[in-house]
Amino acid sequence: MKKIVKVAIIFITILGILNIAQYRTHAAEADNTNKNETQQVDIQQEESKQVKLKDDEKEKISLSKNKKTIYVGEKYTLKIKGTNKKAKWWKSSNTKVATVNSKGKVTAKKKGIAKITAKVAGKKYKCTIKVKNLPSDSKSTKGVIYLTFDDGPSSTITPKVLDILKKEKVKATFFVLNYSKSNEKYIKRIVKEGHTIGVHGYSHEYSKIYKSKKAFLNNVYSLQKKIKKSTGVKTKYIRFPGGSSNTVSRHYYKGIMRILTKEMLSRGFKYFDWNVSSGDAGGAKTSNDVYKNVTRNLSKKRGNMVLCHDFSGNTKTLNALSKIIKYAKKNGYTFKAIDENTPMYAHGVNN
Numbered sequence: 001m002k003k004i005v006k007v008a009i010i011f012i013t014i015l016g017i018l019n020i021a022q023y024r025t026h027a028a029e030a031d032n033t034n035k036n037e038t039q040q041v042d043i044q045q046e047e048s049k050q051v052k053l054k055d056d057e058k059e060k061i062s063l064s065k066n067k068k069t070i071y072v073g074e075k076y077t078l079k080i081k082g083t084n085k086k087a088k089w090w091k092s093s094n095t096k097v098a099t100v101n102s103k104g105k106v107t108a109k110k111k112g113i114a115k116i117t118a119k120v121a122g123k124k125y126k127c128t129i130k131v132k133n134l135p136s137d138s139k140s141t142k143g144v145i146y147l148t149f150d151d152g153p154s155s156t157i158t159p160k161v162l163d164i165l166k167k168e169k170v171k172a173t174f175f176v177l178n179y180s181k182s183n184e185k186y187i188k189r190i191v192k193e194g195h196t197i198g199v200h201g202y203s204h205e206y207s208k209i210y211k212s213k214k215a216f217l218n219n220v221y222s223l224q225k226k227i228k229k230s231t232g233v234k235t236k237y238i239r240f241p242g243g244s245s246n247t248v249s250r251h252y253y254k255g256i257m258r259i260l261t262k263e264m265l266s267r268g269f270k271y272f273d274w275n276v277s278s279g280d281a282g283g284a285k286t287s288n289d290v291y292k293n294v295t296r297n298l299s300k301k302r303g304n305m306v307l308c309h310d311f312s313g314n315t316k317t318l319n320a321l322s323k324i325i326k327y328a329k330k331n332g333y334t335f336k337a338i339d340e341n342t343p344m345y346a347h348g349v350n351n
């Protein structure tokens with residue numbers, strides 16, 4: 001290499017995000033004791049982002065890896081690491097799209113692309129900012145309840161859950177596991193009755209599914225294919241076993257959740273964690289516990305992604321379900337199944 005290539009790391013810090021704070025809550029799945037902040041995503045952010053930059057004034061700097069998508073109204077501070085010196089100046093190529101102040105604080109104004117350049121110690125650093133409109137549905141999720149059922153289908157619980165949903169005219173979402181021939185009818189019924197089906201996994205066994213990227217992809221695609229065969233629906237919705245925030249995967253592959261969350265998004269999947277946990281797979285001992293866990297954590301100020309389970313023998317949620325729905329209706333909540341407009345609910349990644 002003729003020219004000296006230096007590596008700089010830009011940390012992109014979230015200063016404030018519209019409509020995000022309201023999605024904060026704590027949740028934990030039974031098989032994942034880890035607690036995490038939840039945020040409405042589509043606007044999911046990583047705490048920091050490492051970006052490699054070629055440092056060269058004459059040559060055009062490669063920006064291929066140095067891109068960031070943010071939403072109208074959001075503010076970020078771009079920081080350049082690797083030098084103690086302050087930027088001499090910050091510049092935006094399109095101030096109608098995004099402005100930047102003398103401290104590197106970017107404000108997203110309207111949809112479009114803006115290239116942000118900083119000059120530090122005689123060298124230029126660039127970052128491409130893509131500004132998008134907020135997902136149109138994000139406001140209409142206020143007071144919406146997304147009931148989600150994991151780990152099914154089961155012959156003892158799933159049909160009864162479906163009966164209640166039918167009676168109450170409520171649509172929900174089922175993140176299923178591999179199913180037997182005899183349970184296929186419930187998969188078909190889920191779809192036929194207007195609910196959403198998503199992939200939880202062909203297997204739920206952490207040691208198998210989180211041992212490699214390939215293993216995880218097989219685990220998703222094999223079930224997606226099977227569901228397609230059963231129902232005609234090619235689902236693009238997933239729920240990671242243990243949630244995207246799980247730490248259990250660390251035992252099998254360090255950093256795999258960081259890899260998988262990105263990978264699945266790039267493959268056109270959306271993943272959904274939760275911000276209300278029924279506790280039915282762990283903490284809740286009775287159906288009344290489930291009722292309390294859910295109703296006490298609902299909020300009108302946000303969408304409510306409620307984690308429940310319909311695995312065999314789980315009567316706790318089943319027995320609380322009608323009461324939960326009645327409470328919610330009485331208090332002005334509405335129910336929706338996950339669809340393409342549903343904003344992602346993602347815990348932060350911990351592995």
Ligand SMILES: [Zn+2]
Nearest residue numbers: 150151241242
């Ligand atoms: Zn599960």
